[in-house]
Amino acid sequence: MKDEILKLKAETLKELERTKDPEALRDLEIKVLGRKGRLTEILRGLSGLSEEEKRDVGKLANEVKLELAAKLKEAKNHLLKFSRAEGAVDVTLPGEKLLRGHIHPITKVQNEIEDFFSSLGFMVLDGPELESDFFNFEALNIPRHHPARDMQDTFYIDHKNGEGEYDLVMRTHTSPVQVRAMRKYGAPLRSIMPGKCFRSEATDVRHEHTFYQVEGLMIDQNINLSHLKGILEALARHLYGPETKVRLRPKFYPFVEPGVNGEVSCFVCHGQGCRLCKSTGWLEIFGAGLVHPNVLRAGRIDPEKYQGFAFGFGLNRLVMLKYGIEDIRLFNSGDLRFLEQF
Amino acid sequence: MKLSYDWLKEYINLKKLTPEEIAGELSLRTVEVEGLGKEAEKFDRVVVGKILEVRKHPNADRLQLAKVEVGGGLRLDIVCGAPNIAPGQLVPVALVGAKLPDGLEIKEAEVRGEKSQGMLCAPDELGLGDDHSGILILGKKAKIGQPLAQYLRLEDVIFEIDNKSLSNRPDLWGHYGMARELSAIFNLKLKPLDKVVAKPLAEQTAKAEKALELEAEVKETTLCPRYMAVAMSGIRVDESPEWLRKRLVAAGMRPINNIVDVTNFVMLELGQPMHAFDASKLKNKGERFKIIIRRAKAGETLESLDGQTRKLSEEMLVIADEDKALAVAGVMGGAESEIGAETSTIILEAANFNPVSVRKTSSRLALRTESSMRFEKSLDPTLCEPALARAVELIRETNPQAKVASQAADEKNFRIDQGPVELDLDWIAKKIGEKLPTREIVRILEHLGFAAAHVGHKLSVTIPTWRATKDVATGEDIVEEIVRIYGYDRLAALMPEVRLAPPEANLERGLERRVKELLSGAPALAETYNYSFVGEDQLKHLNIDPASYLRLVNPIASNQNLLRQNLTPNLLNNVRINQARFDAFGLFEIGNIFLPVPGEIEKGIDRETLPYQEKHLGIVLAGDAADELFGKAKGIVEYLSASLYLPAVFKEAEAKPLWADASLCAAVFLGDRELGLVAKVDGQAARRLGLKKEAVAVELSFKTLVQLARGLEARYAPVEKYPSAVRDLAFVIDARILYNDINREISGFDPLIKKVELFDVYEGEKLGRDKRSLAFHITYQGEKTLTAEEVDQVQQRLIRDLEEKFGAKVRDF
Structure with missing residues (x-):
């Protein structure tokens, strides 16, 4: 020894x-x-x-x-x-300082998603942020006094129509662009519609009155639920890796039938349960379903001939998950300490 | 909504299914289960103990020392203050580590010098009542060491259901409806409704002593499609029996008395809200009662059950007698006709009200109740009858001396469209993406209460009344029923097969992305996102009149009540919040602005268009030297336009915003199109905004930029074959003459002049007031190698020209 x-x-x-x-x-x-x-x-x-x-x-x-x-x-x-030899240049000195700028993290992730869908032949479309009550609600099968309007606190613009009702809103979701796209392009149709949305709710760490969504829409003669699952799974794998799974659960949205909620297996614990997924193993990401025939009709597409799926998700949440951002208010804060990290 | 596992078992044999399995499957196939509450866990580490001996505490008169056996041969010494303990008693013992319902955590302790290894519990300490007079003494059936929850048979589990996930399901607001779902999910048998409600209403009223006459008059049949009521006499209002109270508590409701509890029980069981009136408070003619369902009168008021006086309006529906309103239909009863200790005759109501009307009324009154929540989901009007029968049956059970005292009033004005809906099996498969076995489809539908007749390729589906009010009407709705119960998890994930076509490019977004990359590149700006809203003070600080701004009806805050018409105000706020931490910085934003004039986008419903909206590009630079910032801002605009192959020109702004420093404000032009402006924020405005730094803002119409940049590419010209000559030229000139005019003159002076570049501007005492010096590099080039003389000749002519036109005086270096 x-x-x-x-x-x-x-x-x-x-x-x-x-x-x-x-x-x-x-x-x-x-x-x-x-x-x-x-x-x-x-x-x-x-x-x-x-x-x-x-x-x-x-x-x-x-x-x-x-x-x-x-x-x-x-x-x-x-x-x-004495790690530098005598007379030698200290090559460890920093270089000349060149400033770089910063792209907002939501822009970054939105670009990534746009590129993914563009690669699948989806158009990227826009719609107005100040929207009519008709496109934001009625055309999406949400008539006035429908309980589903509870789910969305709406900012109304101080403007009334002939019947004395407020008829202009800050759009509460990107879904109205679905109907605008249908009217403009007809079927078949493949598109995503990212954009700014608004809901009249008080802000805190988890709530913002101004946020960003991405809407997706695909219509053709035979687009079905399995295809919805396929596309969502492809997106989830693109974002969170090839092992990611997608799970659908029933959820009511007036503009789809059937309506589902899309969950993605937690990318931190891979379904084992952790703090991020609140021990469920799943992260709630998408709202989706087959486009309701009434919505197709509002978009002037014949529901007897065409069918398709729609989905939507919050970009803020995606970005928060990606970078581990804990406070949603940072996105609209203009705070350089936040912005300069991206 | 709270669902009791124990309660569900009355309608379905759940066998060995655990609450976890049930919650999991419900979440995947029906509704969102937000949580599971296990009653047994309320009494974790509280067990049955037997008192072996009781001694006096040596150091305290009021305390005793008990030796208690708690199972497993374990004997504990426990100090106890209660007077009622004696050897041989079986009592609840909270062991060390137990956490009682009131939050008390049991630790091993020393009480006046004596060790105490737990606690004997009084009823109130366990949350089992208000009694604190002594330790709870348990019955002989208690076993030493047995968990208390088990002895008390607290085995129930409460499912917390997310109400939002029930918003389209009028049938799931009671236990029976949820049991029906479970029967479909787990392929179990559901107790039929005619077994749940043992005696039909007709049978119960047949034996009625027709002492009272009850009439209902529905004046608003669209607002009240059905109204049923029946009178009962011989009521003795008392506490409800244990089983009933237990059910209500499990579902989260407070027991009140044996009448109100029955109405609530029926609501929680069948989903039908009910109400009971004290008949003695109603106007009657002898033994005749008349209930009127009418609109409230203007100015009418009603004291509701919660003691508040409610102002009613004409669009609200009320239940009334001939004199006065008794209840707000479907929302809340009135205080006057409330069931009280003296009540002996009641009128029981089971009605159906228009969902929109109930919803409007409850939101106008700011009064959301268990009842209004259910009515606004479009309840099944046929449910009134079994609900009323069930309530009568239960009241007779809790009030054995009670009698049905009238015929049932029943005013019906409804029609339910139950189909049948004809479905092609191939069509179902086309929606789902695969063909499910027909037998499975039929099984699912039948368990959910649909009738499904299967002939060849067709399925004829009759919708049950409880789903037909709104929720299910079309083939798509029925597909959802099939596929959710079948299980989305069993569907394959497939990529669609499509006819390839290149997607139409979105030029605006393409340019937006490019501009963001450019600005975050060399100019090193940070992209920011701001709210689309501004406030009046903010605008006033900038001398902007808010009058023309579009307004929000319901802003979150008074400083966010207007729709922005420019990006600059919020960008200046960004400067304010960052100025303390950063010396010099720049931010940019691309976002929409909103103007109170009609735009190009259709509203879709009338011929009007939406207010004008367009994207702007805003940049703000903050630092210490205004001139430098102004120059840098213009440089950024030039860099941006040059990168897009567009030449930008600055001109004196004709209309300067009132927040701009008039001396540092330039209009940006691309060709003859005005794109926006570059301006320093005026000192006073900056002060009002709280800016501690100089700030220069750029506000450009992004929409115009998109139009101008469309299709532009780099243009190639052959590289010149002959060398060029550069001459510098500096001259003193009247300071009022604009650079643009001089530049234009020099550039167009001679074909040999190929490039003109300003490299110095100087103003100073030496030159005299109103004078400045401009210095240019001038590049000459021709179709041959130019001689020095040729260049000098042109330059001399140029100098003379400038002297003549502008009074310029050449300077020597």
Whole structure:
């Protein structure tokens, strides 16, 4: 055992000479003297020895340990003090400072999603942020006084129609663009519609009155629920990796029938349950379904001939999940401490 | 809504299904289960113990020392203050680590020098009542060591259902409806409704002592499609029996008395809200009662059950006698006719009200109740009858001496469209994406209460009344029923097969992305997002009149009540919030502005168009030197336009905004199109806004930029074959002459002049007031190598020209 210790000492000293980098020195120290290092490993054999031998070996080990530690420290100090050769340029100096600008994280993720859908032949369309009550609600199968209007607190514009009702709103979702797209392009139709949305609710860490959504729409003669699942799964895998799964659950939205809620297997715990997914293993991401025949009709598409799916999701949530952002208000804060991180 | 697992078992044999399995499947196939509450866990680590001996506490008169056996051979010493303990008693023992309902956590303690290893519990400490007179003494059936919850048979589990996920399902607002769903999901048998409601109403009223006459007059049949009521006499109002109270508590309702509790029970069981009136408070002619369902009169008021006086209006429906309103239909009863201790005769109501009307009324009154929540979902009018029968039956159970005292009044004015809906099996498969077995389709529909007749390729589906009011009407609705119960998880995920076609490009978005990349590149600006709203103060600080701004009816805050017409105001706010932490910085935003004039986009319903909206590009630079910022801002505009192959020109702005420093405000032109402006914020306006830095804003019409940049590309010209000569030319000139005019003169002076570049501007005392010096690099080039003389000749002519036209004086370097 003594031989082993001496051999270790010799090897270490040799390696010490070769090492020119403080980082490597630290590694060497850990490898030899660390809690799980080689010296400790050797000493594990101590228990098989007699008391006298134990004392001897122990003494030697201690001496070697102290000596090596001292040598290591010396080498480290030397390296730190004088690592530049005399007269040489200090190439570690920083370069000339060039400022860079920053793209908002929502723009970044939105671009990524637009590119993904463009690659599948989807158009990227826009619609007005100040929208008519008709497109925002009526055309989406949400008549006045429908309980579903509860789900969305709406900002109304101080403008009344002939019947004395407020008929202009800040759009509460990107879904009205569905109907506008149908009217403009007819079927077949493949499109996504990203954009700014508004709901009249107080802001806090999780709530914002101004947020961003992406809407998706695909209409043709045979577009069905399995296709919806296929597209959502492809998107989820694009965003969260090839192992990601998508799960659909029934959920009521007036503008789709059947209506579903799309969940994605948690990308942190892969379905095992963690804090992010509140131990469910799933993250709620999409609202989706087959476009309601009334919505197709509002879009002047014949529901007897065509069918399709629509989906929507909140961009803010996606971005928060991606970067681990905890406060939704940061997006509209204009705070450079936030913006300059992207 | 709260659902009791125990209660559900009355209608369906759930066998070995655990609450977790049920919650999981309900969430995947019907509604969102937000949580599971296990009653047994309320009494974790509270067990039955047997008192072996009781001694006096040596150091305290009022305390005793008990030795208690708690199972597993374990004997604990517990200090206890209650007077009623004695050896041999079985009592609840909270062990160390137990957490009682009131939040008390049990720890091992020393009480006046004596060890105490737990706590003997009084009823109030366990949340089992208000009694604190002594320790709860348990019956002989209690077993030592048995968990208390088990002894008390607290095995119920409460499912918390997200109400939003029920918003389209009038049938799921009671336990029976949810049991029906479970029967479909787990393929179990559901107890038929005629077994749940044992005695039909007709049978119960047949034996009525027709002592009273009850008439209902519905004046508004569209607002009240059905009204049923029956009188009962011989009522003795008392506390409800244990089983009834337990059910209500489990579903989250407070027990009140044996009449009100029955009406609530029926609502929680069948989903039909009910109401009971104290008949003695109603106007009657002898033994005749007349109930009128009418609109409220203007100015009419009613004190509702919660003690508040409600102002009613004519669009609200009320239940009334001949004199006065008794209840707001479907929302809340009145205080006057409330069931009280003295009530002996009641009128029980089971009615159906128009969902929109109930919804409007409840939101006008700001009064959402268990009842209004249900009515606004479009309840099944046929439900009134079994509900009323069930209530009568239960009241007779809780009031054995009670009698039905009238015939049932029943005013019906409804029609339910139950189909049948004809469905092609291939069509169903076309929606789902795969063909489900027909037997499975039929099984699912039948378990949900649909009748499904299957002939060849066709399915003829009759919709049950409880789904036919609004929820289910079309083939698509029926597909949803089939596929959700079948399970979305069992569907394949397939990519669609399509005819390839290149998507139409979105030029605006394409340019938006390019501009964002450009501005975040060399100019190093940070992209920001701002609200689309501004406030009046904010505008007034900038000398902007808010009068023309579009307004929100219901803003979140008074400083966000107007729709922005420019991006600059909010960008200046961004400067304010960052100025303390950053010396110099620049931000940009691309976003919509809104003007109170008709735009181009259709509203879709009338011939009007939406207010004008267009995208703007806003940039703001903040720093210490205004001149430098102004120059940099113009430089950024030039960089941007040059990158898009567009030449930008600055001109004196004709209309300067009132917030701009008049001396540093330029209009940006691309050719003859005005794109926007670059301006320094006026000092006073900046102060009012709280700006501590100089700020220069750029506001451009992004829409115009898109139009102008459309289709522009880099243009190639062959590289010149002959060398060029550069001459510098500096001259002093009247400061009132604009650079643009001089530049135009030099550039167009001679074909040999190929490029003119300003490199210095100087103003100073030495030159004299109203004078400045401009210095240019002028590049000459021709179709051959130019000689020095040729260049000098042109330059001399140019100098003379400038002297003549502008009074310029050449300077020597």
